[in-house]
Amino acid sequence: MLERAGCKNTEAMNADFLTTDPQDPRFSKVTHILLDPSCSGSGIINRLDYLLEPEEETDDSQEERLIKLSAFQLMMIRHAMKFPSVQKIVYSTCSIHATENENVVQQALSSAEAQTGPFTLASPHEVLPTWRRRGLPEMLANPADAAALVRCSPGEDATNGFFVSCFVRCDNSGGPGAPEHKNVQETPMKRKNPEGDGDNASKEPGNKRKKRKKKSGNE
Numbered sequence: 001m002l003e004r005a006g007c008k009n010t011e012a013m014n015a016d017f018l019t020t021d022p023q024d025p026r027f028s029k030v031t032h033i034l035l036d037p038s039c040s041g042s043g044i045i046n047r048l049d050y051l052l053e054p055e056e057e058t059d060d061s062q063e064e065r066l067i068k069l070s071a072f073q074l075m076m077i078r079h080a081m082k083f084p085s086v087q088k089i090v091y092s093t094c095s096i097h098a099t100e101n102e103n104v105v106q107q108a109l110s111s112a113e114a115q116t117g118p119f120t121l122a123s124p125h126e127v128l129p130t131w132r133r134r135g136l137p138e139m140l141a142n143p144a145d146a147a148a149l150v151r152c153s154p155g156e157d158a159t160n161g162f163f164v165s166c167f168v169r170c171d172n173s174g175g176p177g178a179p180e181h182k183n184v185q186e187t188p189m190k191r192k193n194p195e196g197d198g199d200n201a202s203k204e205p206g207n208k209r210k211k212r213k214k215k216s217g218n219e
C-alpha cells in the first residue's frame with residue numbers, strides 16, 4: 001500500500017505500537033504520527049447491511065465496547081505523545097460516537113503527556129478549514145476546541161462517518177510557534193450521553209440506523 005501511494009521514505013514495521021520504545025534511536029527523528037487506530041467503525045455505511053438480520057445488542061453492551069475502545073485509543077495517543085521529536089499527531093476514527101472522538105481528544109488533552117509535551121489542538125485554520133462540520137462543542141471542556149475538530153456525518157456529507165483531530169506540540173515560550181489556546185483545563189467529562197446529544201449529533205442518521213452485526217473493530 002505504501003508503495004502504491006508512492007511513499008519513498010517509509011519502512012513498514014509489523015509491531016504493536018504500544019510496545020515500541022519512544023526513546024529508541026530509530027524513532028529519534030519521528031516528527032509526525034498518523035494514528036488511525038481500531039474503532040467501532042460505526043460511521044461505515046455498508047450498503048448490504050439491510051440483508052443481514054440485526055443482531056441484538058443492548059445499549060449496555062454497546063456502551064461497554066465503546067468504553068474499551070476509547071481506553072485503547074487514548075493509550076495510543078498518549079504513547080504517540082512520548083516520542084521526543086514528534087511535532088504533530090493526527091488522530092482519526094471512522095466512528096460517529098463522541099466516546100471515541102471528542103471524549104478521547106479531551107482526555108488526551110488533559111493527560112500528563114499532553115501537559116509535558118506540551119501538546120494542544122492545531123488551530124482550526126490548519127485543519128481542513130473549509131470543511132463545515134466540526135466537533136461537538138458540548139463534549140469538550142473548552143467548547144471553542146470543537147472548531148479544531150473535523151466530523152463527517154453519513155447521509156449528510158456524502159461520506160461515511162469520520163472524525164479527525166490534530167495535536168501539535170506547542171512552543172512553551174509563547175513565541176510565534178505558540179498556539180492561541182493552551183489545554184490546561186481538567187476534564188469535566190460530559191458523558192451523560194456519550195454518543196453526542198448536541199446539535200450535530202442529533203442530526204446524525206448513523207445514531208438511529210438499524211443495529212449491525214457486532215464486529216470486534218474495523219480492523
Ligand SMILES: C[S@@+](CC[C@H](N)C(=O)[O-])C[C@H]1O[C@@H](n2cnc3c(N)ncnc32)[C@H](O)[C@@H]1O
Nearest residue numbers: 001015016017018019036037038039094218219
Ligand atoms: C482503522 S484500521 C487503519 C486503517 C488504515 N488507516 C488504512 O487506511 O488501511 C486500524 C489498524 O490499526 C491496527 N492496530 C490496532 N492496534 C494496533 C497496535 N497496538 N499497534 C499497531 N497497529 C494496531 C489494526 O491492525 C488496523 O490495521
